[in-house]
Amino acid sequence: MSDIDKAKNKIQDVGGQAKEALGKVTGDQSAEREGQRDQAKSHLKDAGEKVKEAGEKLKEAGEKVFDVFHKK
Numbered sequence: 001m002s003d004i005d006k007a008k009n010k011i012q013d014v015g016g017q018a019k020e021a022l023g024k025v026t027g028d029q030s031a032e033r034e035g036q037r038d039q040a041k042s043h044l045k046d047a048g049e050k051v052k053e054a055g056e057k058l059k060e061a062g063e064k065v066f067d068v069f070h071k072k
Contacts, residue, residue: 001049013042 001009016038023032 001045009042009045012038012045016040016042 016035018035019038020032020035023029023035
């Protein structure tokens with residue numbers, strides 16, 4: 001995830017927190033739920049990026065193991 005994507009994701013999370021808080025204060029359940037959705041989207045993007053990074057590390061480890069057993 002690029003730094004720009006990370007920043008956009010953080011903005012979405014903080015914006016979601018603000019929407020949720022505003023919805024709670026004003027009694028607007030729709031705004032509150034929208035804020036919660038924005039936060040959930042942000043958290044899912046973070047989780048997806050972590051899974052992607054873990055997959056890349058696993059691939060690299062697999063390649064190293066392969067190289068060890070197939071050296072000539």
